[in-house]
Amino acid sequence: MTVEFAQIISTLDQRPETTDPVPVFMDQNDAIAGIEHSSEHPADIRITESGTYVVIAAPQVGRQSGTAPGAVDFWLRKNNQDIPNSTVRAVIRENDDKDVIVNQTMMPFNAGDVINVMMAVERPGEGLGIEAIRTEGRPLIPSIIFSMHKIKDHTEGHWVSTQKGTKKVWIEE
Structure with a gap:
């Protein structure tokens, strides 16, 4: 059985000069199988095999x-549509503050679907964004680590918990 997975990173600082949403570019595939990502479209991760995936940015x-x-x-x-309830926020108070925040989802994807990580800053011109950090004698701290793996083959429906998780209902797709 082929296992679809990817770990993709960025070695680039990315500091938007607008408050509009911008895609996050990733320029290095550390490990990838059954998922597509290329330097021609550095913000796009393309699903090649339908199924349910765990996605972590x-x-x-x-x-x-x-x-x-x-x-x-x-x-x-x-597919150019924001995934509901998927936004996370970091607030940077001082210029030397750094933080890693985790954004994750688990959901079905179809072959051909394209996933993007989006970013928006509150105020442009302050260098808010993501940054790669290089320290002597240590591995690179990437500006983003994006990981995903397939946990289930595609089916024609899925179970949904109802009544505070006490009952399950099959949803046809």
Whole structure:
């Protein structure tokens, strides 16, 4: 059985100069099988085999300037549509603050679906965004680590818990 998985990173600092949503670019495939990602479309992760996947995006956030706390939001997009309830926020208070926040989902994807990690900053011009950190004698701290793996082959439906998880209902797709 082929196992579909990917671990994709970015070695790039990405600091949006707009408050509009921007895709996060990833420039290095550490490990990948059964999922497509290329330098021609560095923000796109393409599903090749339908199924249910676990998706985890962990950006390394920071800023370069500014005196007031600044927010950076991240969320997931599927086929150019925002995935509901997928936004996470980091607030950076000082210029030397760094943080890693985790964004994750588990959901069905069809062959051909495209996944993107999106980012938006509260205020442009302060260097808010993601950053790769290089330290002597240690491995790179990527500006984002994106991981996903398939946990179930595609079916024509799925179970949904109802009544506070006490009952299950089969949903046809």
